[in-house]
Amino acid sequence: MIEGARWRRWVYFYIPLAVFVFVLLFPFYWMMVTTVRPDNELYRPWMAPNYTPFWTLHPTLEHIKFLLGETLFSTWMLNTLLISIAATIISLFCGLLAGYALSRLKFPFAGGLGTGIFITYLVPQTLLFIPLADIIRSFKLGDTPWALILTYPTFLIPFCTWLLMGYFKAIPKELEECARIDGATRWRAMIYIIFPIAVPGILSAGIFAFTLSWNEFIYALVFLSSPAEKTVPVGVTSELIRGDVFFWGPLMAGALLGSIPVAMIYSFFVEYYVAGLTGSVKG
Amino acid sequence: MARVLIRNLNKFYDKDVHAVQDVNLEIRDKEFLVLVGPSGCGKTTTLRMVAGLESITSGQVLIGDTVVNDLPPMDRDIAMVFQNYALYPHMSVHDNMAFGLKMRGMERAEIAKRVQEAADILGIGELLKRKPRQLSGGQRQRVALGRAIVRHPQVFLFDEPLSNLDAKLRVQMRVELKKLHRRLNTTAIYVTHDQVEAMTLGDRVVVMRGGLVQQVGEPLELYNAPVNRFVAGFLGSPAMNFAGVRVSDAGGGLRAQRNGLGIDIPPEVTPRLQRYRDNEVTLGIRPEDLQLANGSDAPGLCFDAVVEVVERLGAETVLDLQVGDQTMVAAVEPTVRAKPGDKLRIAMRPERLHFFDKSSEAAI
Numbered sequence: 188m189i190e191g192a193r194w195r196r197w198v199y200f201y202i203p204l205a206v207f208v209f210v211l212l213f214p215f216y217w218m219m220v221t222t223v224r225p226d227n228e229l230y231r232p233w234m235a236p237n238y239t240p241f242w243t244l245h246p247t248l249e250h251i252k253f254l255l256g257e258t259l260f261s262t263w264m265l266n267t268l269l270i271s272i273a274a275t276i277i278s279l280f281c282g283l284l285a286g287y288a289l290s291r292l293k294f295p296f297a298g299g300l301g302t303g304i305f306i307t308y309l310v311p312q313t314l315l316f317i318p319l320a321d322i323i324r325s326f327k328l329g330d331t332p333w334a335l336i337l338t339y340p341t342f343l344i345p346f347c348t349w350l351l352m353g354y355f356k357a358i359p360k361e362l363e364e365c366a367r368i369d370g371a372t373r374w375r376a377m378i379y380i381i382f383p384i385a386v387p388g389i390l391s392a393g394i395f396a397f398t399l400s401w402n403e404f405i406y407a408l409v410f411l412s413s414p415a416e417k418t419v420p421v422g423v424t425s426e427l428i429r430g431d432v433f434f435w436g437p438l439m440a441g442a443l444l445g446s447i448p449v450a451m452i453y454s455f456f457v458e459y460y461v462a463g464l465t466g467s468v469k470g
Numbered sequence: 471m472a473r474v475l476i477r478n479l480n481k482f483y484d485k486d487v488h489a490v491q492d493v494n495l496e497i498r499d500k501e502f503l504v505l506v507g508p509s510g511c512g513k514t515t516t517l518r519m520v521a522g523l524e525s526i527t528s529g530q531v532l533i534g535d536t537v538v539n540d541l542p543p544m545d546r547d548i549a550m551v552f553q554n555y556a557l558y559p560h561m562s563v564h565d566n567m568a569f570g571l572k573m574r575g576m577e578r579a580e581i582a583k584r585v586q587e588a589a590d591i592l593g594i595g596e597l598l599k600r601k602p603r604q605l606s607g608g609q610r611q612r613v614a615l616g617r618a619i620v621r622h623p624q625v626f627l628f629d630e631p632l633s634n635l636d637a638k639l640r641v642q643m644r645v646e647l648k649k650l651h652r653r654l655n656t657t658a659i660y661v662t663h664d665q666v667e668a669m670t671l672g673d674r675v676v677v678m679r680g681g682l683v684q685q686v687g688e689p690l691e692l693y694n695a696p697v698n699r700f701v702a703g704f705l706g707s708p709a710m711n712f713a714g715v716r717v718s719d720a721g722g723g724l725r726a727q728r729n730g731l732g733i734d735i736p737p738e739v740t741p742r743l744q745r746y747r748d749n750e751v752t753l754g755i756r757p758e759d760l761q762l763a764n765g766s767d768a769p770g771l772c773f774d775a776v777v778e779v780v781e782r783l784g785a786e787t788v789l790d791l792q793v794g795d796q797t798m799v800a801a802v803e804p805t806v807r808a809k810p811g812d813k814l815r816i817a818m819r820p821e822r823l824h825f826f827d828k829s830s831e832a833a834i
Contacts, residue, residue, distance in 0.1 A: 361556035364523050368543045368550050369570030369621070379569075383560045 215446075221439035222250055229435055250436030251444075259414050260441060263422035268448065270332050270418060271400040274339035278396050281340065282347025283389065287377060289348065290355040291363070301352065308345035315341065316409050323410055334410035335418070339400045346399070347392045354388030355381065391460035398449050419445040472534035472547075472624040472657055473499045474520065479529035481515050481681075489515045491681040493529070497625075497659055502651050504660045504672030507704070512681040513661045514629055520659060521550050521627050533625060544573075549618035550627040553634060555610045557602035557617075564598040567617045588616040591653070608639045615647075619654060626658040632667065644670060665705050669693065677701045699752060699831040702824055708757045708788060711798040714828065715753045717746045725770075726753055730794015734770030736820040742834050743825060751834065754824035757788065760800035760816050767817035775800075777812040791816065 221229070223246040231238055254260045288294075289301045319338055328334045358381060366376035382389070407421040414426060423441035427434045453460075474497040481490035490512040497503045505513040518524035520531050522543035531538050538546050549570070558566050564585055571581045589595045592612045602610060611631060618626055631647075632640045648671055651658055662668055668675045669689040677684040677692065677700070685697045696702035702710045715726035717735070724735040724743055733753075735743055743751065763772045775791035775798065782804065789800045789808060793816075800816060808814060825834040 359554055359556060361552040361554055362558060364521075364543070365550065365552060365556040365617075366558070366569070366573075367523070368521060368546075368548060369617070370544045370573035371569075372542070372544065375573065379573075380558055384558075 218439045218443045222443050250440045254437040254440045263417050263419045267418040270335045271397050273336045274400045275396040278340045278343035278347050279393050281344045282351050285348040286351030290352045304345045304348055312405050316405050330412050330416050338406050343396045350392045354385050358384055387459045387462035390456050394460055401449055475532040477530040480527045482527045489681050493683055500655050502658045502673045504668040504675045506662055506668035507678035511678040513678050517627055517661045522546050547624045549621045549623040551614050551618050551631045553630040555614040559602050563600050563613050567620050570621050584620045588620045592616050607635050628660040630662055697833050699826040702754050708799045710754045710756050713753045714750050716750055731773050750828045752826040757799045757801040759819045759822035763815040763817040771818045775814050775816050777808050777810050
């Protein structure tokens with residue numbers, strides 16, 4: 188905490204914090220206002236005398252009704268949820284094993300392998316989707332959820348592996364050694380000792396993996412084409428923007444509803460993933 | 471209860487670091503053996519090879535009559551206490567202690583009995599429901615000990631278990647460890663870099679340096695008859711004084727001399743020093759074997775010194791002395807009134823002199 192006169196706290200803490208919070212939350216506020224704003228207000232020119240950009244006096248649910256009734260939004264939500272969960276589980280499982288191996292087992296080229304995995308994470312998706320599209324086509328997976336469930340791990344596994352590797356390294360190796368002397372095999376030491384201690388790390392890796400797959404755009408845009416297979420980010424932008432006509436109300440309603448699951452997950456596990464990111468293991 | 475035998479044990483790291491070199495040790499049944507040495511001397515590596523946490527490059531480790539080289543740690547029937555306690559942070563004290571028994575599929579009632587028994591021995595009965603982070607350093611150390619003793623292993627391994635405790639607690643736990651060992655009567659191997667712990671805890675002490683065993687013996691044997699200059703300097707606080715001296719003939723006997731320091735070599739040592747005549751050797755004398763001369767000392771074993779620093783410790787007074795061109799430390803009676811700049815006449819106790827070869831550093 189900042190010490191000294193009260194004005195110092197205001198200048199160095201409260202005011203910067205308020206600005207920061209405002210900048211971060213304003214887009215959400217804008218999304219909310221636009222969602223409930225009736226069409227006649229939405230398309231009112233800015234010089235009109237009753238122009239009120241920051242609030243509305245006639246809130247309406249018509250955009251949400253339109254989104255849920257007239258579009259495939261609920262299908263997109265379900266698709267996104269399914270794909271994100273599946274991709275997260277696959278990536279977390281592989282990341283756990285790989286992260287453990289790279290941080291604990293001594294084998295030839297372990298260091299090089301770790302770096303190699305990280306480098307694959309650095310290859311931009313905007314380049315990778317071209318060869319991946321070819322692979323997806325050869326396996327005849329295009330336009331199915333599998334196209335995404337199997338391609339998301341290409342960037343999620345390196346990410347999870349690195350995050351968990353760092354976390355495992357922070358766990359004193361004596362804990363595991365002690366468990367192994369106490370009568371546990373390496374597997375059991377891993378399951379009973381290391382994984383429970385690594386829960387914050389595992390949860391934060393899982394949350395990030397989930398968020399990354401939830402928000403993913405390029406692969407979803409390229410690999411899926413029929414409206415019923417789409418995910419929220421692609422579905423909303425491709426079905427609610429027709430040419431140069433933006434259906435701002437439903438668009439923002441989709442963005443708002445689409446961000447709710449992620450926001451909920453974050454708020455549930457906030458303490459865990461803070462601990463996971465700061466990597467603290469208290470003995 | 472078992473004997474541990476270490477035969478020609480070697481450990482190489484990456485082919486060129488020879489961390490442990492040809493170590494041969496026999497740890498007798500029920501013995502408390504302490505491995506001591508400066509950091510990097512191979513003592514911990516040796517212990518970890520006995521535990522099975524480190525692979526053995528060559529040689530054998532036997533526990534009881536079984537060669538355990540290829541047995542995983544869990545099958546060696548050992549328990550280990552680590553320097554950082556290594557308590558499982560997500561488990562209560564009770565579960566920490568019960569973990570090893572659960573892993574071995576012991577019955578619930580027997581587990582409860584053993585945990586209670588160990589908790590009573592260590593006085594941690596009220597802590598069983600707490601998590602490790604709610605314990606003080608001393609309590610954590612007790613839990614770590616408890617986790618080891620519930621298992622009733624054949625051998626206890628200790629890897630610097632007291633180094634993380636503060637000085638007062640360390641002394642207290644040292645005494646408790648000693649009592650505990652007497653009560654449990656189990657073979658124990660204890661690694662430390664602290665020579666006081668080594669001297670006080672060990673039935674026998676092994677001094678190591680650079681991967682090599684320097685000397686094995688009972689604490690006082692090592693203290694009184696060190697085999698080389700390293701062991702002599704490592705054990706004892708303040709450390710032994712060393713001075714390079716020249717051996718020469720003096721009226722029938724031998725005399726050791728350097729600038730400002732000249733002493734007659736006691737007749738019982740003379741034969742061993744004959745071949746060093748007209749050569750340099752290292753003279754060693756412990757601080758407590760230097761006392762103020764009181765007139766009855768043999769004049770050939772006295773020398774003059776100037777006091778540089780006086781440290782009053784209460785039970786004794788430590789004097790830093792300038793003798794010719796070198797400094798020596800003397801631990802004298804607390805009644806001695808000396809102040810910096812004083813000139814004192816110091817006498818050595820003849821039977822407590824040590825001589826070491828200048829190049830090989832071996833005791834003569």
